Amino acid sequence: MRVLIAAGGTAGHINPALAIAGALRAADPTAEIHFAGRKEGMEYGLVTKAGYPFHHIEINGFQRKLTPKNIGRNVVALYHLALSGPRTSAILRQVQPDLVIGCGGYVSGPVVRAAAKKGIRTAIHEQNAFPGVTNKLLAKDVDVVFAASAAAVEKLGAPEKTVVVGNPVRPEILTQDRAAARAALHAGNRTVILSFGGSLGARRINEVVACLCGWEQKTRQNILHLHATGSRGVQLFQDLAAREGFAPGENLVVKEYIDNMPQLLAAADLVISRSGALTLAELEAMGRASILIPSPNVAENHQYYNALELQNAGAAVVIEEKDLTGETLIHTVQDLLAEPGRLTAMGAAARTLGNPHSLDLITSKLLELVKTAQ
Structure with missing residues (x-):
């Protein structure tokens, strides 16, 4: 089993992703688990320290308040967005994943969406009671949506495939x-x-x-x-x-x-x-x-x-x-x-x-998802 996890921005996205990676590896020691994210982000240090292969993709959010500085940031964001398609395709060709998981952050968007379009099994995990824009956009495209809170289910817009699992924590x-x-x-x-x-x-x-x-x-x-x-x-x-x-x-x-x-x-x-x-x-x-x-x-x-x-x-x-x-x-x-x-x-x-069984629930569902694809 080959897995690609996209997560970035904050520890609130990256640490749950690392917990899921560890649980998948424990369930299947032969699993190859890769990460995609920004080298300039927090994810690069945390992921490489944990020993997982890291694939660089640059993606930024757009600034809503239009100041001269933010206009410049938005120009850079547009440039990175234009490059994200080819870069995502290259990562997917290299990893050949059976499963792609998005755990939040802007980087999840292009990676998970491209995987879903290619027919690769996909899942996302939303950590917050009020979902982020990226996950709300992805929810309709993925196979499974994991929500930490019941309050997020309707907001994510895909209740029929959303499972409330809580947030996984460090063992x-x-x-x-x-x-x-x-x-x-x-x-x-x-x-x-x-x-x-x-x-x-x-x-x-x-x-x-x-x-x-x-x-x-x-x-x-x-x-x-x-x-x-x-x-x-x-x-x-x-x-x-x-x-x-x-x-x-x-x-x-x-x-x-x-x-x-x-x-x-x-x-x-x-x-x-x-x-x-x-x-x-x-x-x-x-x-x-x-x-x-x-x-x-x-x-x-x-x-x-x-x-x-x-x-x-x-x-x-x-x-x-x-x-x-x-x-x-x-x-x-x-x-x-x-x-x-x-x-x-x-x-x-x-x-x-809290849900002390969060990781077990997530892992079980992900393994089932991969099995249905084989």
């Missing part, structure tokens, strides 16, 4: 020992708060978390706070700490980047973060309460719709960035901590939204 997320994770952090009986805004860092999250950290230390809360600033937030957070009068120490650990996320999620009682699909899938799999701050800078405002699902289930509190202040965050944390058992109940609600 190490599902195998963490909470007691061991907390012991490693010397958490004791403290409430563990984990906060982050992504690998680059989100300025607004750093600003309001700094206010929260100042409140925690001034009021001597029984909290162990773990915060990741992101690469662009290191100096900013140091300046904010000086302004707010707090410092890292026994009850506050500040890092640029979290490289042991499964362990920290296992130890956490409350998570403060953006609401990308991958993050939410891991919160659901772990069963963690959260305060979610959707990024306003994403297509179709999909992070907001992702977050609403958790809030509606009683698993999270959503604060839109336009309403976000340090005081708002402090009061929200205060309210959650003031009610005994509230965080535990929210975590239990989050767990009901």
Whole structure:
């Protein structure tokens, strides 16, 4: 079995694609799995590090706001779009796939569409409650549509072939020992708060978390706070700490980047973060309460719709960035901590939204799809 997976843009697209690739390889050790994506994108580093063959195709999205800079970007996007057809054909000839899977990002569009036109078995996976444009366009052409959320089914426009499977998560997320994770952090009986805004860092999250950290230390809360600033937030957070009068120490650990996320999620009682699909899938799999701050800078405002699902289930509190202040965050944390058992109940609600069998469902359907083509 030869498989070509197209995914790009963000970790929320690429990590589920890598999880699917790993599950397919586990189910069929003889499977040849290839990836298509942009060399300049995040996918190149993640895919090649995982050891899969990578096929370069350059494709960009069009900018809707017409500024002089964006007009130039759109000219480049048109150029790459014109080249995408021949490049896609060359990749398909080289790989000769039995199955092509699109996991999101602009790169999925030309690859999956060309494969479908050639009669190759195709599938897409939509990670968000509000589907992206690429997957909505592809849904009518592919053989199977995987949706992470039931809320996405009608929006994708192909309910008769859409299967709700959740978002696949890294196996190490599902195998963490909470007691061991907390012991490693010397958490004791403290409430563990984990906060982050992504690998680059989100300025607004750093600003309001700094206010929260100042409140925690001034009021001597029984909290162990773990915060990741992101690469662009290191100096900013140091300046904010000086302004707010707090410092890292026994009850506050500040890092640029979290490289042991499964362990920290296992130890956490409350998570403060953006609401990308991958993050939410891991919160659901772990069963963690959260305060979610959707990024306003994403297509179709999909992070907001992702977050609403958790809030509606009683698993999270959503604060839109336009309403976000340090005081708002402090009061929200205060309210959650003031009610005994509230965080535990929210975590239990989050767990009901996750699907620990997501990878099994996806893999089984994909293997069945390939079998019907033989």
